[in-house]
Amino acid sequence: MSYGLLKGKKGIIFGALNEHSIAWKVAERCHEEGAEFILSNAPIAMRMGELNALAEKTGSEVIGADATSIEDLEKLFDAAIAKFGKIDFILHSIGMSVNVRKGKHYTEMNYDWLEKGWDVSSVSFHKVMRVAWEKNCMNEWGSILALTYIAAQRTFPDYNDMADNKSYLESIARTFGYYWGERKVRVNTISQSPTMTTAGSGVKGFTGFMGYAEDMSPLGNADAMDCANYCVAMFSDLTKKVTMQNLYNDGGFSNTGVSQKVVNLYEKE
Numbered sequence: 001m002s003y004g005l006l007k008g009k010k011g012i013i014f015g016a017l018n019e020h021s022i023a024w025k026v027a028e029r030c031h032e033e034g035a036e037f038i039l040s041n042a043p044i045a046m047r048m049g050e051l052n053a054l055a056e057k058t059g060s061e062v063i064g065a066d067a068t069s070i071e072d073l074e075k076l077f078d079a080a081i082a083k084f085g086k087i088d089f090i091l092h093s094i095g096m097s098v099n100v101r102k103g104k105h106y107t108e109m110n111y112d113w114l115e116k117g118w119d120v121s122s123v124s125f126h127k128v129m130r131v132a133w134e135k136n137c138m139n140e141w142g143s144i145l146a147l148t149y150i151a152a153q154r155t156f157p158d159y160n161d162m163a164d165n166k167s168y169l170e171s172i173a174r175t176f177g178y179y180w181g182e183r184k185v186r187v188n189t190i191s192q193s194p195t196m197t198t199a200g201s202g203v204k205g206f207t208g209f210m211g212y213a214e215d216m217s218p219l220g221n222a223d224a225m226d227c228a229n230y231c232v233a234m235f236s237d238l239t240k241k242v243t244m245q246n247l248y249n250d251g252g253f254s255n256t257g258v259s260q261k262v263v264n265l266y267e268k269e
């Protein structure tokens with residue numbers, strides 16, 4: 001269903017890899033709501049070619065950029081400015097941990113891998129905002145979003161250094177969000193339920209994670225489409241004064257101590 005919430009709005013969406021990606025669903029919903037945007041991903045991810053199908057479906061241009069490279073980001077934003085003039089929204093839907101990928105235990109952290117994952121998952125958000133800031137290319141009442149996970153606040157085994165990366169990401173949203181206030185632009189993170197995507201399923205024991213979260217959430221897990229709808233709301237003019245927040249889209253998981261379903265698992269007669 002379309003409400004025309006993003007009619008006339010222009011943006012950049014980072015991180016659609018395949019149809020399971022959260023950013024993929026966000027792009028589809030933004031298109032339905034009337035937005036125009038550029039799709040971007042790391043050149044290596046684009047070689048898989050799946051992004052072209054999304055571009056065709058949403059009438060979007062695809063421009064590759066490694067989000068850790070200021071040079072790539074400058075080229076991307078210059079192209080966006082040439083196409084749209086100023087823009088209204090940015091989605092940062094990017095995450096990667098080499099320690100997670102290679103199964104390195106948190107207590108045995110490889111620090112070179114940590115730095116790489118931190119740059120991709122956290123610092124890239126600063127770099128994206130910095131390039132947008134320097135090019136002064138956001139319209140007033142624009143909206144910038146990044147996706148995060150509750151492991152930033154609470155410990156989940158095997159989420160590894162991504163937990164620390166997400167804490168850092170959320171802090172960047174608050175700190176840079178303060179400065180963006182001068183330009184009437186809002187910056188927030190959405191803390192999403194575990195979702196079956198390429199990045200998500202890379203975490204050891206992920207189906208257990210998902211099942212536990214489902215049973216602990218009064219409304220059940222939020223899926224990628226729920227997240228996409230929340231992103232649309234956050235890009236729309238209905239949320240103009242929401243900024244520097246970490247917003248939970250998790251079916252109530254974050255405020256549940258324990259659910260009856262989980263208590264029942266431990267009940268002894």
Ligand SMILES: NC(=O)c1ccc[n+]([C@@H]2O[C@H](COP(=O)([O-])OP(=O)(O)OC[C@H]3O[C@@H](n4cnc5c(N)ncnc54)[C@H](O)[C@@H]3O)[C@@H](O)[C@H]2O)c1
Pocket residue numbers: 014015016017018020021022023041042045065066067068092093094095096120147148149191192193194195196197198199200201
């Ligand atoms: N899946 C979950 O359970 C879950 C839960 C909460 C938050 N998130 C967050 O949602 C976001 C999107 O992840 P997803 O679950 O849709 O998985 P995904 O694997 O589909 O998306 C991750 C994206 O990051 C991109 N990326 C990696 N390195 C990059 C680089 N150097 N430059 C540009 N892009 C790069 C990948 O190509 C990919 O498109 C991530 O920030 C993730 O941490 C996911």
